[in-house]
Amino acid sequence: MIEQELSIVRQELYLQREENAKMELELINAKNELLFLREEKGKRAAELGIANIEFVYEDNEKGKRAAELSIANKELIFQNIEKEKRAAELSIANKELVFQNKEKENRAVELGIANKELAFQNEEKEKRAAELIIANKELAFQNEEKGKRAAELIIANKELLAFTYISSHDLQEPLRKIQTFATILLANETLSENGKYNFQRMQAAAGRMQQLIDDLLAFSRIATTELKFEKTDLKMIIEEVKAELKDTIQEKQAIIEASELGTANIIAFQFRQLMYNLISNALKFSNVNIPSRIIIKSSIVLGDKSISEKLSPKKNYCLITVKDNGIGFESHFSERIFEVFQKLHGKEVYGGTGIGLAIVKKIVENHNGIIIATSELNKGATFDVYFPADN
Amino acid sequence: MKVVKLNILLADDDTDDCLFFEEALIGFQISTHLTTVNDGEQLMQLLADEVNAQNNLPVLPDVLFLDINMPRKNGKECLAEIKLNNKLKYLPVIMFSTSYEKEVVDKLYKHGAHYFIRKPPEFLVFKKVIQQTIALIAQELTKNRSVNISQPKRDDFVLTVQNSLTST
Numbered sequence: 341m342i343e344q345e346l347s348i349v350r351q352e353l354y355l356q357r358e359e360n361a362k363m364e365l366e367l368i369n370a371k372n373e374l375l376f377l378r379e380e381k382g383k384r385a386a387e388l389g390i391a392n393i394e395f396v397y398e399d400n401e402k403g404k405r406a407a408e409l410s411i412a413n414k415e416l417i418f419q420n421i422e423k424e425k426r427a428a429e430l431s432i433a434n435k436e437l438v439f440q441n442k443e444k445e446n447r448a449v450e451l452g453i454a455n456k457e458l459a460f461q462n463e464e465k466e467k468r469a470a471e472l473i474i475a476n477k478e479l480a481f482q483n484e485e486k487g488k489r490a491a492e493l494i495i496a497n498k499e500l501l502a503f504t505y506i507s508s509h510d511l512q513e514p515l516r517k518i519q520t521f522a523t524i525l526l527a528n529e530t531l532s533e534n535g536k537y538n539f540q541r542m543q544a545a546a547g548r549m550q551q552l553i554d555d556l557l558a559f560s561r562i563a564t565t566e567l568k569f570e571k572t573d574l575k576m577i578i579e580e581v582k583a584e585l586k587d588t589i590q591e592k593q594a595i596i597e598a599s600e601l602g603t604a605n606i607i608a609f610q611f612r613q614l615m616y617n618l619i620s621n622a623l624k625f626s627n628v629n630i631p632s633r634i635i636i637k638s639s640i641v642l643g644d645k646s647i648s649e650k651l652s653p654k655k656n657y658c659l660i661t662v663k664d665n666g667i668g669f670e671s672h673f674s675e676r677i678f679e680v681f682q683k684l685h686g687k688e689v690y691g692g693t694g695i696g697l698a699i700v701k702k703i704v705e706n707h708n709g710i711i712i713a714t715s716e717l718n719k720g721a722t723f724d725v726y727f728p729a730d731n
Numbered sequence: 732m733k734v735v736k737l738n739i740l741l742a743d744d745d746t747d748d749c750l751f752f753e754e755a756l757i758g759f760q761i762s763t764h765l766t767t768v769n770d771g772e773q774l775m776q777l778l779a780d781e782v783n784a785q786n787n788l789p790v791l792p793d794v795l796f797l798d799i800n801m802p803r804k805n806g807k808e809c810l811a812e813i814k815l816n817n818k819l820k821y822l823p824v825i826m827f828s829t830s831y832e833k834e835v836v837d838k839l840y841k842h843g844a845h846y847f848i849r850k851p852p853e854f855l856v857f858k859k860v861i862q863q864t865i866a867l868i869a870q871e872l873t874k875n876r877s878v879n880i881s882q883p884k885r886d887d888f889v890l891t892v893q894n895s896l897t898s899t
Contacts, residue, residue: 509800513829517747519852527855550852609833 504560508553515553518546548687555695559680562610562702569731572608574601574638574660581616588623594632601638604658605731606707614703615662617696618723622664624690625721635663640729648726650710656729657709663722668715677713707731736764737869740792742774742809743767743827744801748850752796755858761869766792771804775812782818791822794868796861797844799828799835807839814843821879823868825890836889845882846890859892 522543526536578598582589589596596619619634626632638660643651651657669677669684676682680698683690700723704711709727739756743749749767756763768774774797781790795813799806806826813819823845828835831849839847846864851857871880882888 509830513745516829516850516852520747520751520854520857523852523854546852 501560504557508557511553512550515546515550519543519550522546548691548693551691552693552695555693555699558613559695559699559702562613562699562706567607567706569605569607571603572606572611573603574598577608577612577615578619578636580612581619584616585620585623588620592623592626592632594623594626594634596634596636598636601636604638604660604727605729606727607703610703610706614700614725617700618662621696622662622666622721624692625666625668626664627666627718630665633665635661637661641726643726648710648712651726657726658729660725661722662725663720665720668717668719668721670717671715674713674715678711736762737794737865738790738792739763739765739865740774740777740795741765741767742769742771742795742801742806743798744769745798748798748827751854751857752861754854755861759862759865761862761865763865770801771806771809773803774809775804778813778819782816791819793823793872794865795822795824797824797826799826807835807842810839810842810844823871823880825864825868831889837885840882840885840888843882844888845880847888848890851892856892860890863892864890 522539525531526539526543531539575598578596578601582596588594615636619636622634623632638658640656641659643653643655643657645651645653673684677684678697678701681694682698683692683694701711704725704727707727708731709725711726712724713721714724715721741749741752743752749769752767753765756765766777768777778791781792784790797806797809801809806828810824810826813822813824820843824843826839826844826847827850828847829850836847845868848860848864851860868880
């Protein structure tokens with residue numbers, strides 16, 4: 341029995357030694373495995389280290405990405421809000437567009453109506469144009485006629501002037517003969533007082549006719565001659581008139597004051613006639629007891645409607661005043677005296693043809709002006725002549 | 732003493748005016764010889780004849796009284812012709828007219844007329860003017876000794892009884 345147990349134990353020991361050998365082998369393997377594993381683990385650790393660095397880096401990156409993403413998200417949220425705003429605006433814009441389209445359709449309808457209207461107007465315009473052509477032809481014809489009438493008028497005026505001149509001259513000659521023979525007869529002492537008186541009356545009548553012819557001639561020349569305005573010294577005109585009236589001025593012992601006179605744009609020969617007539621009137625109608633004093637002034641004034649409707653307040657006028665201290669006239673005759681052949685006295689009292697002031701008025705009209713006479717009986721008379729300064 | 736007669740030539744178509752002129756010379760202290768022609772052509776013809784006859788005797792008038800309105804050739808035309816003629820331009824010409832117009836008178840002065848007279852209607856005034864004018868011319872002729880007597884100033888051109896009084 342101990343042999344058996346020893347065999348068993350030897351077997352068991354043999355088995356255990358085998359086992360141990362196996363286990364040593366396994367242990368070596370395991371150690372190798374472990375070494376290998378350790379190496380591997382080292383590698384794995386290195387890799388893990390790298391991986392960790394990688395991981396940390398990627399973590400950082402992920403952090404950055406997250407931050408970026410967060411920003412991007414905020415941006416996206418903002419964009420979304422904007423997108424919603426745009427959408428809202430777009431919706432409004434669309435509504436607006438719909439409205440505009442409706443308006444456009446309305447306008448299109450209106451345009452259609454307007455075009456029809458325009459087509460109609462064009463038709464009318466063409467009709468008017470045709471009428472206008474006819475009217476223009478008519479006007480051209482009228483202008484031709486007017487030109488012809490104007491030419492005829494010029495010829496007629498020339499003829500009238502020639503006729504007036506010739507007739508007045510030819511009328512004067514027999515008149516003068518009547519006067520001359522009357523003087524020859526009057527020088528004859530064998531005539532009775534009555535006879536002399538008769539011839540004197542005849543002489544006076546002839547003298548009046550002479551004056552009338554002179555005045556009519558002056559009047560017609562004022563009306564028919566051409567109007568040429570030139571800058572003239574008024575003082576010179578007055579001097580010329582004073583020279584012509586030298587004898588009468590001396591006779592009446594008259595004083596003529598004409599210091600405040602300038603120049604004016606006038607028709608010289610007509611204006612001389614005007615001043616002659618006014619001054620000779622002032623001398624004629626002087627007071628017997630008071631020596632005649634005639635004051636002549638000129639100035640530039642603005643038109644005043646209160647003086648006359650015909651004066652424009654925007655225009656400058658030349659004002660010439662002739663004032664005398666003679667017998668004057670009643671103020672209600674202030675317009676009548678300018679009418680042809682109107683006199684305020686009989687021919688026996690004051691001579692004259694009644695044309696003088698009519699001539700004055702005509703000359704004033706030729707200067708585009710007006711004349712105003714102011715007076716009271718026995719208080720002298722004032723004649724104001726206004727005419728545009730820019731004639 | 733030799734009586735020197737003043738040779739007066741009158742050109743006027745009006746019979747009455749010629750008569751008045753002749754009558755005006757009656758009783759005049761200056762001795763005159765009056766020749767009358769009745770129209771402008773007659774006048775120029777007479778003057779031409781006298782000019783041509785000059786080699787014999789000087790028969791040109793000393794003064795010409797020239798009416799403006801005459802048939803065929805009027806006074807203005809005659810005046811122009813006379814003053815353009817070298818042999819006639821020294822002849823003093825007195826212009827006569829019934830009417831007075833400043834423009835006409837100015838032109839006559841410009842053409843060289845010596846005096847202008849508007850025929851006065853009173854005969855005695857007419858007589859006085861004629862006599863005074865002739866006296867004036869005679870005085871100017873003797874004073875100057877030469878044939879050429881100068882034109883007066885324009886202010887003295889128109890003769891009336893008054894101003895011809897003051898000139899003499």
